[in-house]
Amino acid sequence: MEKSYAPERIEARWRQRWEAGGAFAPHGDGTPFCIMIPPPNVTGTLHMGHAFQDALMDILTRWRRMQGRAALWQPGTDHAGIATQMVVERKLEREGRSRQELGRDAFVAEVWNWKRESGGRITDQLRRLGASVDWSRERFTMDDELSEAVREVFVQLYEQGLIYRGTRLVNWDPVLRTALSDLEVLASEEQGHLWHLRYPMAGSDAVLTVATTRPETMLGDTAVAVHPDDARYQAWIGKSVLLPLAEREIPIIADDYVDPEFGSGCVKITPAHDFNDYRMGLRHDLPLINIFTDTAHLNDAVPAAYRGLSREQARERVLADLDAQGLLEKTENHALTIPRGDRSGAIVEPYLTDQWYVRTEPLAREAVQAVRDGRIRFVPDNWSKTYYEWMQNIEDWCISRQLWWGHRIPAWYDADGNIYVGRDEQEVRAKHALDANLPLHQDEDVLDTWFSSALWPFSTLGWPRKSAELERFYPTDILVTGFDIIFFWVARMIMMGLRFAKDVPFRRVYVHGLVRDAHGQKMSKSKGNTIDPIDVIDGIGRDALVQKRVADLMDPGKAKAIGRITREEFPEGFPASGTDALRFCFAAQATFGRDVRFELPRVLGYRNFCNKLWNATRFALLHAERLDADAPDANPGLADRWIRHRLHTTAQDVAEHLEECRFDLAAQTLYDFVWHDFCDWYLELAKATLAQNGPEAQAQSTLQTLFETLEDALGLLHPFMPFITEELCQKLPQRQKDSDAMLVNAAWPQPEAVADAEDAVATIGWLQDFVGGIRRIRAEMDIAPGRPVPVLLDGWTAQDQARFGETEGWIMGLAKPESVRWLADGEPAPESATALVGNMRVLIPLSGLIDRDAELERLDRELKKLEGTRASVQGKLSNENFVSKAPADVVEQERKRLAELEAAHAQLARQREKIKQMEHA
């Protein structure tokens, strides 16, 4: 066995063997357990967020599988409409081609090609993480079966009156030239201006001043509004102004919406290009004048001079022209929120179009109820508040997109514009008894990507067929996802699941935080602070890392700064940490309600943990030959009982934490057990036992405990660190017999409770104090660990003697005293350094070894600490209220504690006095 752990040597082998062995398909007839992977973009690459999320899902899946559940982790990818279309369009652009040039069919074929080429990348990366998804069930949102589910849901919703086509203002992305849902629009706080424009009164010399942040839209104004109670404008209501430049007369109306305090108290109304104005237009029956093309250039509805200008050009031109006419009163700086498309970054334009909508209110009502009555639980629970908040204010969902990549809307039109919705053209013709010669054309638009994602929990399982998988695995057990898509995805899955699969899609939703960089910054390509999880696993050189970060930057000017910062932060690049260390790191960081900062040193810490585990196994294997499988069961020794008890409680705690999705606590518990209990103490104790010439039965008991504990620890760690645990487990002597048995298929360890654990815990604790005391004196007095020192014991009890009798061999091995002598009652001790074990004093005589002043200083420090604690306990106990009101057991505990503190203090004080006197003598 290699002296050090080298992850790259073991991971590929096990990935291959697990998959070949069909380990990831659900098997057995245990209670089903199912997790749906949030399908990543098919052409995307794995980022830290995925790795984090996938690590957690895999921990749950592997754990449940080991518990005997028929576990299915359903994999697959999403077609990601806009994102994928943009990527392919950009690729075409580089090749000097364009989507429009190709035409729809050729373009879609091009995207499929792209998907075939690059679609395997993210699934390969998922494999690298050790994700135990059932690859045989991999799905894609545009698979035939899933597309069928999409059409089925669309048709049924339409028939239920929950899908309709409507003409309204939508969020229009003029760069992508498609409608967007509300969720795809992000508000960004930006610095702008507030322009005060003068609108002359019709048939009068007076002017009305309106304030606006978008002067270019004035060409589409169809009214000016004031507050009905605003004294300044009472006389004007009902009259009209002459709209400058456009030379149209528009009315002055009164509406509560207007805030008299803001600007001039007078608002221009552009119903076709502003959501508020649109609503006001409806209230006052105002005409709508659309002045934009779908690329946000001015159209023919404006005077010839402005036609064809972009929004930006139009603004300048309008302002200049107004100014020239003396109609620009003033310009103020003004901060405002600007809506931008989440993909393109373009300023979104409210734009009047025909789109398809889902009526969400009835669906949302059912979806809220499912969370209210606990059929779905958010973990942590506070996310349910966010969910309610949104669901109660939900707007209808615009589901049509003017894209080519996606599920085409199953609606057909005849020449008269009649709409026919159906599963396919044939069905539509049959259903509406349409003549075979009547020309029909299908809606050009595709559905919002999230429409098919919303069906994922049941479409992947075979719906609308009543498949066995659907029957077995739906509702799924838990969804693991980020808070950023609660609205996009989680809420919509709940709505669709309840309506079509007739039950909740999952029973719990575990919401994790965002993975940020070490400084708490969001990772992004443009900031140049992204970290590829695969690079953490395999390691990457500094220069390669820099190169990766500066490649394909939107703003190449940033390359230099990014390079500098990267070199500074990672002068050595990343060392290879291995998948297990990365996974364990994620688990350890997965606490509730907090984003996680990814710090390389922490991963390295867990790589060291892997190495520790590796070497602990190596140690055990050195003794494998001595293990006699046929040895009769001996009475387990003290240390054996102690470690078995610790193993038992560890296993229980880990399972409890996992039930509650406290991955951090589970990981911490395992880390502590393996490193501190098993390696630091038990292996050292076992070493001593095995080295001594004691009875062979005792050695065999130790060996049995050693190997069994190690095997169980590997089992408990397996969901977190699948590769190294599988590798090490195979090497254990008890595993050698059955070479086909893999840990991935093993049962979750359930170590037995130890009957007389209390005694073992107390005695080992006593031993730890004893050994620790001597070590501390050595360390502080600069006595080399190997140098033998005589030890005297004073103030001991029969119990101390009994315990020493049980642990003498270990103490001699671990603390290396030259000799141990029990002082008789009243026997004078030489001046010594002191440690306390309970009330017994462990003394190491000063002669020649110990610095008297240093020991006095040390004692003073100890005494001061004791005095501080003592004072606080005394304070409590001398408080009558505490004694009378606190529970009796708490009071009793404090009394006991005070007695202990006082005894300890007395012992040390006595010791100090002694040294002091001897000094004077």
Added chain:
RNA sequence: GGGUGCUUAGCUCAGUUGGGAGAGCGUCGCCCUUACAAGGCGGAUGUCGGGGGUUCAAGUCCCUCAGCACCCACCA
């Protein structure tokens, strides 16, 4: 304007129903002790953001202020 979360050691974070402030990393000292120097042993380090309240007792519950972050929202 509504809503949520965070503030604990130099750094990153645990601290479950109120009852002796913890871990990892870093740091300091000693040690290449035959599983592991990616290691061992030991040490130091905290007005638990500020203020107020409830309580015998508050990092933990309540109020308030401050700072940071995020989400939602139609003020031109």
